[in-house]
Amino acid sequence: MRRTLIAGNWKMNGSFSANRALLTDIIAGLPDGNSIETLVCAPAPYLAQCAEVLGKTPVKWGAQDVSAHIKGAFTGEVSATMLADCQCKYVIVGHSERRAYHAESNELVAQKVVQALSEKLTPVVCVGETLEQREGGATNAIVGAQLQVVLDVLSAEQVSEIVLAYEPVWAIGTGKTATPQMAQDVHAFLRGQLSVKSAEAANTVRILYGGSMKPENAKELLAMADIDGGLIGGAALKAADFLAIISAC
Ligand code: PGA
Secondary structure (H helix, E strand, O other), X not given: OOOOXXXXXXXXXXXXXXXXXXXXXXXXXXXXXXXXXXXXXXXXXXXXXXHHHXXXXXXXXXXXXXXXXXXXXXXXXXXXXHHHHOOOXXXXXXXXHHXXXXXXXXXXXXXXXXXXXXXXXXXXXXXXXXXXHHHOOOHHHHHHHHHHHHHHOOOHHHHOOOEEEEOXXXXXXXXXXXXXXXXXXXXXXXXXXXXXXOHHHHHHOOEEEEOOOOHHXXXXXXXXXXXXXXXXXXXXXXXXXXXXHHHHO
């Protein structure tokens, strides 16, 4: 049984005061006996604040990116060791905004996954196709290639340690959501690909859906057999929406 994971991706939003208010409201509003794993991925300067505010709560925190390098002369980069030092448990890797605006290749994403795992951080590996690619019938080829480069650098045991996120680029921040069946089809395809590497990983790896997930559509999406949670951008910035998605699970 895969434990549902609801992860907020704050992107480049927040401030010390706004974060404190948001996190306080999330903690206060978590349903009693909540069995859903809850995560917020904050900008790096706020990870220590997350540790302070969330340390004694069930809500986990993570980062939005990690360096592919261990340490040294890489101005502006943040290493996996530093994220672990901030008590992160997770890090988003290969988000489509990193791929698009920072030219992150599949190979670089794979190196970042390796770095994250080396510090026992769970990488949330994002894959997704553009609208043009979907309309050209290339969805499975694109997400399959993005995943395969990561699988190629990991052992079967390591694959069991990752979380995957299917985020169609055309659905991110646009208000357009993949239908539950469209998302399920891609999730099932990705799970099939995992099974070639490791039957155990195919069974245990959680595959999140991301792209305009909100309270109104979360329930239907999360009801699909291979959708194990959500990676939520815009709706993660409002405690009421984030909590409503958790309650929809
Ligand atoms: P969105 O973003 O929920 O605002 O579409 C999701 C993401 O980019 O992770």
